Amino acid sequence: MGLIESLFTALFGSGRNVVKETVEVFRENAEAAGQREAAAQAAALEQFAREFGTEQRSGFDRFMDALNRIPRPAMALGTLGLFIAAMVDPVWFAARMQGIALVPEPLWWLLGAIVGFYFGARAQTKGQEFQRSIAATLAATPGVIRNLSALQALEAGAGERAANPPAAEPVAGTGPNAALEDWRAGR
CATH class of the missing domain: 1.20.58 (Methane Monooxygenase Hydroxylase; Chain G, domain 1)
Structure with a gap:
């Protein structure tokens, strides 16, 4: 027991934690980092409060801030x-x-x-x-105006045109599809 006790005393004795101190050399202490971050945020908020505090702002400053938000x-x-x-x-x-x-x-x-x-x-x-x-x-x-007038004519029920809309024009550059024709012939 004496050897183990002296080892633990060396590592954790005298109010020190050598393992913790060694690890903190390679990895940041999360609790200490959180405290530093909270202190930095508090300082930034305090600075903003001093800079943008309403008690020291003139009417012109408030007007310009409002104008910049428009x-x-x-x-x-x-x-x-x-x-x-x-x-x-x-x-x-x-x-x-x-x-x-x-x-x-x-x-x-x-x-x-x-x-x-x-x-x-x-x-x-x-x-x-x-x-x-x-x-x-x-x-x-x-083209949009033509389409709108055609839609209005359809909506109004404009006789023959409403019942028989014009056939869609083929897209330029398209012709007979040879693969489709072969498929149809095979059926």
């Missing part, structure tokens, strides 16, 4: 409004987009730079891609 929600809600407008009245929406198509290129670059500085450089790239997609959507507007 653009993102306004852009998000405005975009949703554009989607709703496009669904409610596509022709009205297409007319507005035609007006946007007349905006000169330098003005688009200026708007892209302003939004880019406000939201980050990524917004400029996405904005230019969005502009190209708007042009493609506007090019499809006449």
Whole structure:
């Protein structure tokens, strides 16, 4: 027993834990790390409270903070409004987009730079891609108008056309399918 007792005394005796101290050299003590993290968070919250405390803020500061919070929600809600407008009245929406198509290129670059500085450089790239997609959507507007008028005619029960809709036109570049013809011949 003397050997084991002296070994345990060497490892854990005199108020020290040599194994624990050795392990903490290689692995962080989770409890101590949690205490340090809590102290850091408390210090950060205290700093924010001092910096953004309402007792020392002027009316102008509060107004500017409110003004800085407007653009993102306004852009998000405005975009949703554009989607709703496009669904409610596509022709009205297409007319507005035609007006946007007349905006000169330098003005688009200026708007892209302003939004880019406000939201980050990524917004400029996405904005230019969005502009190209708007042009493609506007090019499809006449087809959408034809489809809407055909749907309205169907809904109104416009006689022969409602009962016998026109046959679908084949997609350009498609011809007879040789594999399908062989399959049909084999049946």
